[in-house]
Amino acid sequence: KSVKDADGLILATDPDREGEAISWHVLEVLKQKRALKDKPVSRVVFNAITKASVLDAMANPRQIDAPLVDAYLARRALDYLVGFTLSPVLWRKLPGARSAGRVQSVALRLVCDRELEIERFIREEYWQIAAILNTPRNDSFEARLTAFAGKKLQKLDIANKAQADDIKAMLEGASFKALSVEAKPTKRNPGPPFTTSTLQQAASSGLGFSATRTM
Known part of the structure; x- marks a missing residue:
C-alpha cells in the first residue's frame, strides 16, 4: 500500500548475499502485484547506521546485483x-x-x-648437519650443510646417525671460506589480532599461564 503513493522505491536491506536476496524477493513480489508501475527502483547499501553513511548510500544508488x-x-x-x-x-x-x-x-x-x-604416514629417519662458525671478527653464526661431495643434499639423504657421524668426521678438520654474501630486505607481517582462544594458547605455551590467569 505504501509504495502506491511513493515516488519511487529504495531497497536498503543488509549489504550481503542474503540482504540482496531479500531486496530481490521484495521487488519480484511487487512486480507480480503490479504495484510499481513505472516507479524507479534503486538499491542502496551501508555498513553503519550513521547520518554520513546513510547519506552517502543514498547518493550512490545502484541496481540489484544479479x-x-x-x-x-x-x-x-x-x-x-x-x-x-x-x-x-x-x-x-x-x-x-x-x-x-x-x-x-x-x-x-x-x-x-x-x-x-x-x-x-610412515616415519623416516633423517639427519641434518649444522656448525657454529666464527668470522675473523669472532662473530659466530650457524651454517647448515646443504651439499656434500659435489652433490646437493636432499632432506632424506643423510638417513642415519652413522652417516651423519662419517660426514661430521670429514668436516671437523676442514677450513671454511665465505665465497659470497647476499643481502636482501625481508618483510614480516604482524600476526592477526588475538581471539580469546588464541590469547589463551599463546599465554599457555609461551608463559605457562592458566586460562584463568590469562583472563
Whole structure:
C-alpha cells in the first residue's frame, strides 16, 4: 500500500548475499502485484547506521546485483540438494547422527582425508648437519650443510646417525671460506589480532599461564 503513493522505491536491506536476496524477493513480489508501475527502483547499501553513511548510500544508488542473487539461489539449491536430502537419511541410518550440509559435510570430508593421511604416514629417519662458525671478527653464526661431495643434499639423504657421524668426521678438520654474501630486505607481517582462544594458547605455551590467569 505504501509504495502506491511513493515516488519511487529504495531497497536498503543488509549489504550481503542474503540482504540482496531479500531486496530481490521484495521487488519480484511487487512486480507480480503490479504495484510499481513505472516507479524507479534503486538499491542502496551501508555498513553503519550513521547520518554520513546513510547519506552517502543514498547518493550512490545502484541496481540489484544479479550475480549476488544468483549466488543466493545456488546456496539455496545446495541446501535443498545436500542438507534437506541427506540429513533425513543420516537420521534414519545412524541414530544420533548430526545433520549434513553443503559446508559442514565438505569440511568433515577434508578433516577425515587429513586424518587418514596422518594414520598412513610412515616415519623416516633423517639427519641434518649444522656448525657454529666464527668470522675473523669472532662473530659466530650457524651454517647448515646443504651439499656434500659435489652433490646437493636432499632432506632424506643423510638417513642415519652413522652417516651423519662419517660426514661430521670429514668436516671437523676442514677450513671454511665465505665465497659470497647476499643481502636482501625481508618483510614480516604482524600476526592477526588475538581471539580469546588464541590469547589463551599463546599465554599457555609461551608463559605457562592458566586460562584463568590469562583472563
